[in-house]
Amino acid sequence: MSSIAVTVVMPALNEAGNLAGAVANVLDSFRHRQINGELIIVDDGSSDGTGAMADRYTCVYDNVRVLHHENPQGIGASFWAGVSASAGEVVVMIPGDGENDAEEILRYFPLMEEVDIVIPFVYNSTMARSLGRRFLSIVFREIIKAGFGLSLNYMNGTVMYRRTVFEGIELKNEGFFYQSELLIKTISRGYLYAEVPCALRQRGSGDSRATTWKSLKRVASGYIQTFSDIHFGTKRSGIAKGTATARRSGDLQKWNG
Template sequence: MAQLDISVVVPLYNEEESLPELVAWIDRVARTHNLTYEVILVDDGSSDGSWGVIERLKGEYAAVRGISFLRNYGKSAALYCGFAAAEGEVVFTMDADLQDSPDEIPAMRRMILEEGYDLVSGWKKKRYDPVGKRWPSKFFNWTARCASGIRLHDFNCGLKAYRKKVVKSIEVYGEMHRFIPILARQAGFHRIGEKVVEHHARKYGHSKFGIERMVKGYLDLITVLFMSHFGRSPMYFFGSLGTLMFLFGGGTTVWVIADKLWKQAHNLPLRPVTEQPLFYLAILAVILGVQLFLAGFLGELVNRGSSDRNNYRIDKTL
């Protein structure tokens, strides 16, 4: 079977009203530009009639494929399964709420195929979201930009385009869908671009994400940055930090005791070591240093026993 030009992965949760309009829009764009395509609708445990709509759309459009979860697992799980099923040369993701425009597909596809990008992320420069959603998003994107070094304005934009081998090389889990560009760079794909895209006001329903996504987002940012730098060598982080704390605590303890002995030898006023808060802080630093070092050592043992410790992605051979 010939390879499809594009795959469009659409994770959804309770979006029965918008699905027919979205699929018709994608179909219209693909036909206008003579693109062979598939639309993979991943129903993330919807409680409305979304799956029934998907079944009906499958009868109307041969390009529609559906995946349904027994319960709500989250957007990352939906993307992971959609990526695994995708067969197109260029893989797109977009939200099901009609806020992302399928009209952006041809231009983003050209950026992948003609300009050599591995990943192109949409930038909703003009957004039609409430202020309470826009400003936290701006701060979150600024933090992610500074922490990762990837110069994207909108990490969380649902509209993205990927070279097929990118989505087959990364593992999206938890709430990591916000950090796919970081995961892609970690996997060796450094050609990451950005395109200003049109954003539409929500037409049906309401947002499925609450304020808790900001907390989860920052925790996941810390996780993905740690894994990208120290995932295969946790001793470099825990061992280094533990050694520094042990040396600081040990050196401070020696200084406190030596200071007492010197004052005692010269008949100077002194305080008992056990009455000095610095002594207890030094002992705490020693204990924490040992624990951190042991954490790094245990992490190395776990990593050494991992079945994929030598699982390297080979791009080309001769």
């Protein structure tokens, strides 16, 4: 097992007004939960000084690292870059906009003893999301259910993964559909997961880019790509060794002896 238990990957695009609070929140949560964790900030081509601000944290904290993209590549590309550089047994994306309290998802870290994926759903959406955003979430959930037979409360949150579940998976979506792609591909392989309630906060400054027309077009393109991969691509199977799913499968085989 890695000496680092959790890697938080923090994509940040022009989040100079929010980054300090987001970083402090993650590091405080590591201490409060007594988790040996690392934080990887991914500056996704920011033009507001976010990258320089992130670099300063590496001079203060030995468990903070920074990756830089010369130009914006997308939240999915940022997360995947962080995963590739991570040392933690568990990885989770917490964006640099301050909307997500790290405590809300890291409180469920002990669940990773029993499952390989912990999927949060927002229980205070009426307070934290606009009516239009909630409507889009409902429509999105039904489209995913219809296309993939996967019924989850929420698919775009701060999902915790055991890093080894990504073995053999090629992430093709660089935008906001990336989380749905990963959940569809890992769950379809049979990995055990749990859904848990989490609260969402209001972002400190700036506007979310999740529902811009550009983002929505990339989501539609990602859906089509993933639909093609799942229904017409090469079927991939196999559970990684050392996962909770592998342990449970071994237990079942012993019981059925």
